[in-house]
């Protein structure tokens with residue numbers, strides 16, 4: 001595992017053949033990249049993408065997971081099912097899950113424990129709305145999401161998670177956080193981790209930034225001391241852009 005993780009969240013985009021082609025194009029170049037690469041396709045394409053990236057350094061992740069192990073939960077996908085098709089990661093509490101589907105910190109927390117119990121790496125997302133930033137509430141919002149989403153997380157399990165800071169106003173808007181804005185929140189997250197666990201554990205947890213990451217801003221974001229990678233939406237749908245973003249990790253380090 002290197003320092004940087006470059007994760008592509010494909011969201012609800014692409015079709016079967018596009019998903020396969022994108023995965024294959026990324027996998028073909030993955031050996032040239034120093035950073036760890038992760039792709040998170042829609043659930044229905046996980047199997048096909050898994051086949052394309054098999055035997056390559058590209059990891060597979062899900063965009064969501066349900067906390068119950070099985071049963072009458074129409075439309076949901078369990079952690080065991082995700083593991084069964086080769087997922088190593090699951091994104092939890094993405095801003096679209098929180099703000100479009102109404103997921104709460106308590107929901108995210110249940111998912112966190114289920115994902116860890118199932119042996120996958122959770123990528124827990126936090127981030128403030130524009131109005132919250134403009135009214136000076138960013139730190140308080142992040143701290144509340146941190147506490148609620150990570151409730152009951154032991155020190156041992158804390159080393160197994162990834163956190164992603166995704167300011168809601170920067171997602172899909174082309175308005176990227178400045179490297180200073182990202183660093184400030186990331187440093188705050190590191191401190192929350194350090195205060196709750198210890199400095200060594202805090203340092204071992206990768207903190208990703210997400211929100212309008214592009215090839216031309218990725219390196220500068222990742223050159224910040226507390227930015228250990230990026231969670232990429234729109235630009236992860238083009239192999240060349242995603243790989244150019246990943247190449248930014250080498251420039252940053």
Ligand code: 13P
Nearest residue numbers: 009171172211212233234
């Ligand atoms: P964009 O890169 O499209 O802004 O999306 C960011 C994101 O939500 C990644 O999870």
